[in-house]
């Protein structure tokens with residue numbers, strides 16, 4: 001009876017143990033019974049052992065974590081790289097060049113170490129060139145460089161990689177932070193850390209300086225272009241580097257030499273270090289503004305980029321017709337400008353800014369704004385003159401409609417030099433023709449019918465050189481014929497360039513296509529104008545209806 005009771009109680013306690021284990025590991029008792037009935041092994045005797053091993057492993061993992069944290073904190077120095085900062089590109093560009101990246105057996109291939117930036121900035125395209133270079137002096141020479149820029153580069157994959165730098169053992173640690181927002185892409189959730197042993201981080205700073213030097217040298221002949229962002233509701237305003245473009249030579253800008261020289265001299269004088277002092281001594285705000293105006297596609301942006309390249313200044317662009325241009329965003333963006341740069345404010349004739357300071361509809365623009373509204377004229381003036389606006393920057397504003405601008409915006413002090421851009425005249429049309437078809441040295445020699453020899457053959461064959469000279473002379477003659485067919489000041493240089501690019505290997509075909517092109521371009525313009533008039537009419541009618549409705553209600 002006693003024995004039965006003790007058996008009963010041991011059975012009860014076993015049941016309780018199983019119930020607990022089943023709670024921790026669902027199906028555990030079923031697993032035990034199956035093993036026992038199939039293999040006649042009683043796994044219950046191993047349970048204490050399993051518990052000891054399991055709990056030891058759990059304790060050890062925590063102790064190890066503690067030791068590691070202590071080691072990281074007190075015996076190591078670390079540099080954490082933010083993936084949304086330009087420093088990411090700087091460091092990864094350097095890492096991609098190191099042996100430990102090339103030799104790593106677990107790696108991430110990139111065609112461009114800046115590719116994350118592309119994903120983040122969503123600007124598409126290549127980091128080094130764009131269409132604008134089709135007519136640049138260096139366009140062809142850059143083709144090879146472009147090819148190189150898409151070479152495969154390797155960076156170590158997730159985990160820790162060891163490498164030596166100036167005799168120090170360093171760790172490159174790449175991890176995926178799964179706690180960060182699930183709407184971010186894998187690369188945006190990444191964290192990068194470089195650590196060294198010891199409490200002195202000097203070697204890490206040295207590495208960063210070297211990486212920066214490398215990065216800058218890569219961009220020496222380029223113009224770095226930043227665009228203002230902050231159009232999406234969850235995006236805070238900021239400048240994102242979007243492209244590093246080969247600097248555009250001034251000679252490729254079709255504008256009178258006298259005007260070009262005036263602009264260059266003016267900017268050169270303004271950014272001279274003595275000029276800053278001159279302004280400071282006289283208590284005049286150290287600012288200078290330029291207004292480039294004229295029809296679309298006449299070279300306003302091109303001249304701005306050429307200036308940036310010439311003076312090796314980065315260029316910061318905001319289009320006032322884009323959703324980025326709210327009062328709050330523009331003000332924040334101006335506050336973040338570096339001391340020396342060019343700011344390009346495009347389309348300053350856009351809605352909001354063209355309303356005079358005593359705003360239309362009888363509503364004063366002094367009404368407090370919510371900040372997320374479109375930029376108004378008074379908002380823009382505040383930004384341009386305000387304390388947040390960095391002194392020393394070169395401000396270039398562009399517009400297609402000078403007549404729409406409020407005089408307050410163009411008064412001296414805000415606009416110090418105005419440059420007019422015009423539609424193509426005979427001289428400009430001929431210059432574009434020559435720029436497109438004149439063969440450059442080392443370039444595949446295109447015969448006037450589009451057939452030609454390879455660069456190697458050209459070098460070997462003296463006849464090819466003579467032929468090139470002849471082609472250049474022919475192109476000059478053809479440019480005169482071409483220009484004579486283009487009506488004066490009716491089409492923009494961009495439109496003329498567009499026509500020539502349709503026949504970029506065949507100048508004769510381009511000349512033959514002119515008459516037809518003029519006819520279709522005029523027809524398209526007429527259709528576009530009719531559509532716009534129709535749209536305006538509809539809008540006016542809708543407004544009238546709305547106003548009528550409101551009056552009835554009142």
Ligand SMILES: Nc1ncnc2c1ncn2[C@@H]1O[C@H](COP(=O)(O)OP(=O)(O)OP(=O)(O)O)[C@@H](O)[C@H]1O
Pocket residue numbers: 131132135252253254255294295296297298299300301302303399400421492493494495497
């Ligand atoms: N004066 C010019 N000199 C050289 N290239 C020009 C000129 N005008 C236009 N182009 C060519 O036309 C294209 C568009 O020019 P760009 O963007 O500079 O015009 P824009 O006046 O700024 O136009 P928008 O007012 O529409 O912004 C470029 O590819 C540029 O090379």
